[in-house]
Amino acid sequence: MTTILVTGGTGTLGRLVVERLRADGHEVRVLSRHAQPYAVDLREGGAGLDAAVEGVEAIVHCATSPRGGDEQAAAHLIAAARRAGVPHLVYISIVGVDVVPLGYYKAKLAVEKLIEESGLGWTILRTTQFHDLVVQLLAALTKLPVLLLPAGVSDQPIEVAEVAERLAELAVGGPAGRVEDMGGPEVRTFPSLAGAYLRATGKRRPLARLRLAGKAYRAFRDGGHLTPRRAVGKGTFEDYLAGRFGSESKR
Template sequence: MSTILVTGGTGNLGSLVVARLRDRGHEVRVLSRRSPEHPVDLRDGGGLDAAVEGAEVVVHCASAPRGGDERAAGHLIAAARQAGTVRNLVYVSIVGVDAVPFGYYRTKLKVERLVEESGLGFTILRATQFHDLVAQVVGAAARLPVVPLPKGVRVQPIAVGEVADRLAELAATTPSGRVPDMGGPEVRTLPELGRAYLAATGSRRPVVPLPLAGKAYAGFRRGGNLAPGHAVGRMTFAEYLREREA
């Protein structure tokens, strides 16, 4: 069994990765700003060297859509090099980071490049959007009298637990480079999923497909965020909603 550090280990994805790795008998260190074990802010790196020391694998789940991911990755890579024991740096990214010119996606792509050029053994997994994120987007829009959702944008949501399963599997193997993407079982438009969400939550608000502008919107409309050839997820959005409402 290995000593594995999980960054973002108290988050939506990271906490599930931690649980799965511990179930497999690994010694797991939980790192996040809120972790009682290793309370580290990767953006300044204080305490990071001690957390990484002796770790054989690092699973990097921490991410901040508001900024700082590149700096955080730089600190993590430097600490992993200094430790000298890390044989596999596993990074979870997003399908479409090289195809959709969206700010957060561009940052994730830059972090991928940092990982690839780190000199460490690495594994990169790209996944499509989580069901939770789609529900969050629709839920926020549903606070209005009508529900505006981007017209013509398709998504392929996947269960976060299924991505956690795959990351735990990858953490226990040798470095694999960029592995096949993970996509959810269905490709649907956001307005379609919005109507499903509203029906599941008992809301009668109308959904309004809203045309937008810009290169990022065009990239989503082209389907740059999709992985139809890698539809390996099992739980559909409708099944997620039933489980959520139950």
């Protein structure tokens, strides 16, 4: 049995990693801002963080925030891991962080570099976006009478449970460096994804394609966030919709 700390262990991905590791018989510590006994804000660090990492054999770092603070949080975690002599740090990142000049992506890439230069044993896994993030985006866009979609942009969503399974597998293995990316099973245009979402939810919206400006949009349009050669995911977007909204999503 291995003792493993999962940061962000109550989040969308982290809680599934925790469940998977516990199902495999490992002792898992859950770290988040409100999860006792390891309620820690990684952006602040402190004694609670040292207690959380003491004696663990691996850390799976899932905690993240698009609102900022990821680099500071990672620096605190790395410092605590060094003090405790933790032999393995596993980090979940995003396909395209080195290509798409988006603020959040830049922060994820900066965290990768911190980990690579940390002196710790490390493993980094990059994946494409989760199905639920695509749904969150489309749900927000359908609040308008016309569903405005970024022209020329595709996505490759992946099932979060598959990513959790892979992270759990990596956590109990030795440090592996940058492992192969994980992409969803299909590269889909946004009109295709939006059509599936509308059918699943019973909503009706006319679609309009909006051409945006900027380097980030150009990188998305060029597919910098996709990994078609690593389309290893099994669960499709329709599978996810069917599970969330009902069997009508399959039609």
